[in-house]
Amino acid sequence: MPLVEAGWVVLDCAEPEKLAVFYKELLEGEETGANANRVEIRGADGLRMAFRRDANATPPSWPRPENSLQAHLDFDVADLDAAERKIVELGGRPLETRDASGPFEQRSYADPAGHSFSLRSATPTAPKQG
Incomplete structure (x- = not known):
């Protein structure tokens, strides 16, 4: 048994x-646990996420620099x-960003x-022309 096991992404x-x-709903998953301050889910592909109550949570402002990026999911x-x-x-x-090259x-x-995340096409596309 490993000393440290894979854990959770907690927001x-x-x-x-x-x-x-x-x-x-986005990850086609299921709720795996909950209490007054935390809810845990497992996505269909096994990704484990938890959501922790913080009444003073401030959403990141990315891509603006004021409150920068706190975490980013792909x-x-x-x-x-x-x-x-x-x-x-x-x-x-959607967040207004430049097209990725x-x-x-x-x-x-x-x-x-307000947490930012990105979707990436699982299939490479041809480079943009023009």
Whole structure:
């Protein structure tokens, strides 16, 4: 048995129940535990996340420098457009960023509590022309 096992990605937020629903639906997962100050989920691919209550949580301001980036999640997806529609339906919002260059298309979003994350096409695309 290893000394340290894989743990959780934990996001602080004012309303952990609501944020857990957003990620549970996005990751097609299930709730695995909850108490008054923490909700835990496991995504369909095994990713474990927890959402901890912090009444004073301040959302990061990324890409603006005022409150910078506190944490950043990346998810691979097969269909960026379908994933974006799901994110918006669940209460997330696109972040205005420049297009990523290179063979992978990437888009950035904020969850309902303001944490930033990116979706990256799991399939490389041809370089943009023009």
